[in-house]
Amino acid sequence: MDNQLATKDSWIWQTALAVLAIFAVVILVVLGVYQFRLSDPYVRxxxxxxxxxxxxxxxxxxxxxxxxxxxxxxxxxxxxxxxxxxxxxxxxxxxxxxxxxxxxxxxxxxxxxxxxxxxxxxxx
Missing domain, CATH: 1.10.760.10 (Cytochrome c-like domain)
Known part of the structure; x- marks a missing residue:
């Protein structure tokens, strides 16, 4: 039973870390696009x-x-x-x-x- 609990906890942590990593990548992409648009001379x-x-x-x-x-x-x-x-x-x-x-x-x-x-x- 303890082994099943440890496996479940491990899976939850791995899933949470994967979701956070995806979220971080999305944020970086959005910021990159925003910075790219802001660098356009016409927009500036x-x-x-x-x-x-x-x-x-x-x-x-x-x-x-x-x-x-x-x-x-x-x-x-x-x-x-x-x-x-x-x-x-x-x-x-x-x-x-x-x-x-x-x-x-x-x-x-x-x-x-x-x-x-x-x-x-x-x-x-």
């Missing part, structure tokens, strides 16, 4: 600027409202209300400029326009 430039939400609203109306709705509450594209609570600034920048989420087109605003758009999105 955008994040260094102060955005104007009024200008950002205008940019949104011209480029985004057709799919995300004039009130950013969604149409073809999803609602963007509270999007800055769900996504980081870097993720939002990547989403806008990558075009990797069909049917969203690739859009490359200049850094100030992107900073303005982020400022508007944060106000939603």
């Amino acid at each position: 430039n955008v994040l260094s600027l102060s955005g104007n939400p009024v200008q950002g609203h205008e940019i949104f109306q011209m480029n985004c409202a057709g799919c995300h709705g004039t009130q950013a509450d969604g149409r073809i594209g999803p609602s963007l209300l509270g999007v800055s609570d769900r996504k980081s600034k870097i993720s939002l920048i990547q989403q806008v400029i990558s075009g990797q989420t069909p049917p969203m087109p690739q859009f490359q605003p200049n850094p100030q326009e992107m900073a303005d758009l982020l400022s508007y999105l944060e106000s939603l």
